Amino acid sequence: MKKGWAAVSDFDGTITLRDVGDHLLLYYGFSDKKTIEASYSLKVRVEDFMKRAFAGAGLSERTIAAFVRSRVRTRAGFTAFVRFCGRNKIPFEIASGGIDLYAGPFFKKHGLRVKSFFGRARVVKGGIKITYPFLKRTNLSLFKASRVKRLKRAGHKVVFFGDGPNDLKAAALADRVYAAGRLYRLCRERGIPASPLKDFSRAVSFLRKKRSEPCTR
Numbered sequence: 001m002k003k004g005w006a007a008v009s010d011f012d013g014t015i016t017l018r019d020v021g022d023h024l025l026l027y028y029g030f031s032d033k034k035t036i037e038a039s040y041s042l043k044v045r046v047e048d049f050m051k052r053a054f055a056g057a058g059l060s061e062r063t064i065a066a067f068v069r070s071r072v073r074t075r076a077g078f079t080a081f082v083r084f085c086g087r088n089k090i091p092f093e094i095a096s097g098g099i100d101l102y103a104g105p106f107f108k109k110h111g112l113r114v115k116s117f118f119g120r121a122r123v124v125k126g127g128i129k130i131t132y133p134f135l136k137r138t139n140l141s142l143f144k145a146s147r148v149k150r151l152k153r154a155g156h157k158v159v160f161f162g163d164g165p166n167d168l169k170a171a172a173l174a175d176r177v178y179a180a181g182r183l184y185r186l187c188r189e190r191g192i193p194a195s196p197l198k199d200f201s202r203a204v205s206f207l208r209k210k211r212s213e214p215c216t217r
């Protein structure tokens, strides 16, 4: 049965203009550019990098929340996109290797509620302990792909938004891809059709157009 479109998105560097985790680590001096650059190899599991990098990051919840409010910039059109999905009953979810400690303040700042998967972070002595309860026996890259697959199995066509190497598997399965940064280059290299992600308004136009088309594939 045809059910129309659904959307899945990465968070860091996709919904935000910069990767919030990297930005925090660099800003407070808990990591350096070289280490972060190396974490973007296709061979590195983002979730392992996050656990390691934040283990020694002595940041409080309050510091992180203030950082989100003052320094994190949102990609244009995101709030409108979430509202558009809500009004049109388009399932939308976020699958991220980022953490609740910055995602919470982010959604609060925008007054939004979105179904999402983020790492669970806890401030401990000397750093932040991260777990990914939703990963169980899989990794982040496969988890993102599994969210796209699940919606497709339910009869949806899926639009996917991402920016990183760990978004590649999900992008390859999606029916339409908006990609920024490294993901855009990887999609081009591998012949995966992708539109450059500048802001979310193009996706709204795309989905609006699809809604007005007759329900045939």
Ligand SMILES: [Mg+2]
Residues within 6 Å of the ligand: 010, 011, 012, 013, 014, 019, 162, 163, 164
């Ligand atoms: Mg990202």
